[in-house]
Amino acid sequence: MPTSPEASTPPVTPAVGTPPATERPGAARPLVHAHITDAIKAPDLVRLGPGVVLARFETLKVYAALGAVRTLLERGVIRPGQTLVDSSSGIYALALAMACHRHGLRCHIVASTTVDLTTRVQLEILGATIDQMPPSDDLRLDQNRRVERVRELVAARPDTHWMRQYHDAVHYAGYREFAELVAAALPERELTVVGSVGTGSSTGGLVVPLRQRGLDVRLVGVQPFGSVTFGSERFQDPEAIIAGIGSAIPFGNVRHQLYDALHWVDFRHAVAGAVGLVRAHAVFAGLSTGAAHLAALWESARRPERTHLVIGADTGHRYAERAFARHREAPEARTLKPHQITELADLRPPWSTMEWGRRPAPGGDA
Numbered sequence: 001m002p003t004s005p006e007a008s009t010p011p012v013t014p015a016v017g018t019p020p021a022t023e024r025p026g027a028a029r030p031l032v033h034a035h036i037t038d039a040i041k042a043p044d045l046v047r048l049g050p051g052v053v054l055a056r057f058e059t060l061k062v063y064a065a066l067g068a069v070r071t072l073l074e075r076g077v078i079r080p081g082q083t084l085v086d087s088s089s090g091i092y093a094l095a096l097a098m099a100c101h102r103h104g105l106r107c108h109i110v111a112s113t114t115v116d117l118t119t120r121v122q123l124e125i126l127g128a129t130i131d132q133m134p135p136s137d138d139l140r141l142d143q144n145r146r147v148e149r150v151r152e153l154v155a156a157r158p159d160t161h162w163m164r165q166y167h168d169a170v171h172y173a174g175y176r177e178f179a180e181l182v183a184a185a186l187p188e189r190e191l192t193v194v195g196s197v198g199t200g201s202s203t204g205g206l207v208v209p210l211r212q213r214g215l216d217v218r219l220v221g222v223q224p225f226g227s228v229t230f231g232s233e234r235f236q237d238p239e240a241i242i243a244g245i246g247s248a249i250p251f252g253n254v255r256h257q258l259y260d261a262l263h264w265v266d267f268r269h270a271v272a273g274a275v276g277l278v279r280a281h282a283v284f285a286g287l288s289t290g291a292a293h294l295a296a297l298w299e300s301a302r303r304p305e306r307t308h309l310v311i312g313a314d315t316g317h318r319y320a321e322r323a324f325a326r327h328r329e330a331p332e333a334r335t336l337k338p339h340q341i342t343e344l345a346d347l348r349p350p351w352s353t354m355e356w357g358r359r360p361a362p363g364g365d366a
Contacts, residue, residue, distance in 0.1 A: 035102045036098065037062050037066055037098050037099065037102055040057075040058045040059065040062055041062040041063055041066060041177075042178075042181060043055040043056055043057045043060075043178075043181075043312065044056045045185055046281065046283060048277075048280070048281055048293075048296075048310070049300075050300075050304070051300045051304055051305075051306065051307055051308055052296055052297070052300050052307075052308045052310065053186065053307060053308070053309050053310070054277075054281075054283065054285075054289075054293070054309075054310045054312050055178075055182070055309055055310065055311055055312055056283060056285060056289070056312035057311075057312055057313055057314060058314065058315060059091045059094055059095055059313075059314050060091065060202055060311065060312075060313040060314060061091050061092040061094075061095040061096075061165075061202070061313075062095045062098065062099070062174075063174035063175050063177065063178050063202075063205075064092065064095065064165065064171045064174050064175065064201050064202065064205070065092065065095035065096045065098070065099040065174070066095075066099050066102075066174050067170075067171070067172075067173040067174015067175065067176075067177070068099075068163065068165075068168070068170045068171045068173060068174060069084070069096075069099040069100070069103055069105070070103075070173075070174075071170050071173045072161070072170060073103060077161070078105070078161045080103065080104040080105060081104060081105065081106070082105055082106065082159060082160070082161060083105070083106040083107070083108055083157070083159065083160045083161070084096060084100055084105055084106070084107055084108070084160070084161050084163050085107075085108040085109070085110070085150060085153055085154065085160045085161070085162055085163065086109065086110070086150065086162065086163035086164065086165050087109075087110045087111075087112075087143075087146035087147060087149075087150050087165075087166075088109055088110070088111060088112065088115070088165070089111075089112040089114050089115065090111075090112065090114065090115050090116070090119050090314075090318065091119075091313065091314050092165050092199075093109040093111060093115065093119065093123060093128070094119055094122060094123065096109070096163065096165075097109070097122075097123050097126040097127075097128040098126065100126075100127075100128070101126050101127065106127070106129075107123075107126070107127065107128040107129070108128065108129045108130070108131075108153065108160070109123060109128055109129070109130050109131070110130075110131045110133070110146045110149045110150050110153070111123075111130050111131065111132040111133065111146075112132075112133060112142055112143075112146060113132070113133045113134065113135050113142050114142075115132060116318045118317065118318065119318065120132070131149055131153075133145050133146055133149075140248030140249070141248075142248075143247070143248045143249050144248070144249065147249070150162060165199055165201070165253075166199050166247075166249075166251040166252065166253060167251065167252035167253055168252075168253070169252075169253060171199065171201040171205070171253060172201050172204060172205040172208065172253070173205075174205070175201065175202060175204075175205025175206050175209075176205070176209045178205070178206055179205075179206050179207075179208075179209035179210050179213075180209075182206065182210065182309065183210060183213060183215070186307055186309065188306075188307045189215055189216050190216050190218075190305060190306045190307065191210065191215060191216065191217050191218070191306065191307050191308075191309060192217070192218040192219075192220060192296075192299060192300075192303065192306045192307070192308045192309065193206060193207055193210075193217060193218070193219050193220065193309050193311065194220040194222065194292045194295050194296040194299060194308055194309065194310050194311065195220075195221070195222065195288075195292050195310070195311030195313070196221070196222045196223075196245040196246075196288040196291065196292060196311070196313065197221040197222065197223055197227075197229055197230070197245070197246065197247075197254060197259075198245055198246070198247075198288075198313075199247075199251050199253045199254065200229075200251055200253040200254030200255060201253050202311060202313070203219060203221060203258070203259075203311065204219075204253070204254070204255050204258050206311075207219045207258055208258070218260045218261070218303075218306065219258055219259050219260050219261075220259070220260060220261045220262070220263065220295060220296075220299055221259045221261070221262050221263070221356075222245065222262075222263050222264075222265060222288070222291045222292050222295050223245065223246050223262060223263070223264045223265070224237060224245050224246040224264070224265065224266070224267075224270075224291075225237045225264055225265075225266055225349050226246065226248070227245075227246025227247050227248070227264075228246075228247055228248060228249065228250060229246060229247045229250070229251060229254050229361075230256070230262050230264075230344075230356075230361075230362065231344040231347070231362035232246075232264050232344075232347055233248075235347075235349060237266045237267050237349065245287075245288040245291065254361075256356075256358075256359065256360055256361040257358045257359065257360060258358065259356045259358065260355070260356060260357065260358060261299075261353065261354065261355050261356055262353065262354050262356050263291070263294075263295040263298075263338060263351065263352070263353045264347060264349075264351065264352045264353075265291040265294060265295065265350070265351050266349050266350040266351065267287070267323075268329075268330075268350060269291065269294055269336060269350050269351050270287040270288070270290045270291040270294070270323075271287065271290060271323050271324075271326065271327075271329075271330050272290070272294065272330045272331050272332070272333045272336060273289075273290035273291055273292070273293040273294030273295075273297075273333050274286065274287055274289060274290025274291075274293070274316060274319070274323065274324070275290070275324065275327045275330040275333075276290070276293065276294070276330070276332065276333030276334070277289065277290060277293050278316075278324075278327075283312070284315060284316040284317075284324075285312045285313075285314070285315060285316050286312075286313060286314040286315060286316050286318070286319055287316075287319050287323060288313050288314070289310065289311070289312040289313060289314070289316075292310045292311055292312070293310050293312075293333070294333050294336065294351075295338075295353070296308045296310045297333060297334060298337065298338060298353070336351065337351075338351040338352055338353040339351065339352045339353070340352075340353055340354070341353070341354045342354065342355070344362060
């Protein structure tokens, strides 16, 4: 006779010496939030091993969008009822739509060809209007098309406000709250932040206030091959679908002189890092998180005295079919090693790393 699930599954008990959260002295009472953005903006902090902690977000850019919208409202740059418009590959679009929902603003998104149906449907229900670019394998063309479309919209509708997530430093503002959380949770003076570069705001917006506190913070950026931001544009990764991690056009919000080291990771290695997170820690996160996880494993092995904070920007759901469904092909992340270089001329796939040393952008621009 088959056993019931209750009979076949042993009860889960807390680790020895660790009382349940509700019994711990000083345990915080659960909060009732006024809006969903308050509930999802803060990450879950998960220890992945000695010296490695993951900050796992449902959508990281809620901090950027909320902080930017709140600041612009306070400055009188925008007003309730106005339309905010921007270009996005996905997670910023959703974050901006939620920030607009919270503050009584309208939202228009010029969406990348990579924006998936689940995200699009959420945007539509939230009341955002959408222009989605036609299918394209050329992400540079996709990004240029989006920017041109935004310019057309702003010219035709003077009352709209272009958020310019790629260039307006107002997007740094929201990450100060994240920095306060990190400083409280990880008070160690020697901290390494490992995260995808993208627009530059998330990593830069975190490390600037931490360094202002006098903390020793090393910043390790992660890039895909083909991104112009740190000089890998001569390469192509045909399988790359790591939305938001790199750029086909220059981004003004990337402050190159904040970065101590860079890792360039191809699609297959990012998948290995993401699958490794699920296998070892049951964490289902996106490919940018997978790439950062891979880089952090290598960095932490070389600098075990430091605490390494991995930025997990989003969940893995939009990569399920094209990446996670191929999990059997993924090699063990801990067996992989990068090609160590000292000059960009030596950069090569599938994974390279270089000490950047807080230098200016390739070509000498700050």
